[in-house]
Amino acid sequence: MTTATRIPAGIDAAALGELTKDGNGPRLLDVRTPGEFRTVHIPGAHNVPLDTLREHRAELLHHLDEDTVLICRSGARAARAEQALSDAGLPDLRVLEGGMVAWEAAEGPVTRGAARWELERQVRLIAGSIVLVSGLVALAVPGVGLAATAVGAGLTFAALTNTCAMGTVLARLPYNRGPRADIASVIAALRSRP
Incomplete structure (x- = not known):
């Protein structure tokens, strides 16, 4: 039996910018590699690489809701993360349309680290x-x-x-991995949010 591919709900960079400008916006989960995340990310985003998210999705379910936006470079990995979480019982998450590429093009605020190849x-x-x-x-x-x-x-x-x-x-190469995402720290940060 085959299932139809679901198209996740999206949010564009301008709308996300409006929601996050006062610091009380949605939860931001960046599913890129730690190396990509360290290079550039949206302030306040939590790094949960796609493989880690899939591995710990049951734990994450209790700390996420529809007020969560998934982020990657272009939107493809975030859509796969959304599908994994939806399959686990958390539908209606949003994906940043165009990912970090669109966010930076819209001149959204970013935190930059050492430059790396994407x-x-x-x-x-x-x-x-x-x-x-x-x-x-x-x-x-x-x-x-x-x-x-x-x-x-x-x-x-x-x-x-x-x-x-x-x-x-x-x-999976050391250049891209960096320190493994500490899922306990991510969950603690998600839990502490009002």
Whole structure:
């Protein structure tokens, strides 16, 4: 049995900016990697990477409500987080449309840390490098061009399913991981909110 893909409720950057300008806005859960979060995030956001959120969603359910906005770079991971929480029994969360890209374009306030390459940029570098090198080597060694075909097939699958296996693997590298999200601290912060 297949289920239809649900489109999560969204909120645009301007509307979220209005809700957060007095400091009493919705809860903000940023589901990007700790490295991405440390580079730039919305003040007051809690970092719960997508994998951690999936692992601890039962614990998080008791501390979240529809007054929660999920954030990632572009909206795709936040939509997957929303689906995971909805499947666990917490429907009606909102996703920041366009993610941090839209937030920064709207000149929303951010907290910046050390600059790092975003996960998407890392994926483009690795995929492009594989295609470039295999294309060049294929000029001399027949069959090596199949690596480029495999990368192309993977990128096509990633686009069609709105997932990215290469991004998932890269997210696990030390460069992107940083300190593991302390779910107990996040829950304590969510609990202390009025």
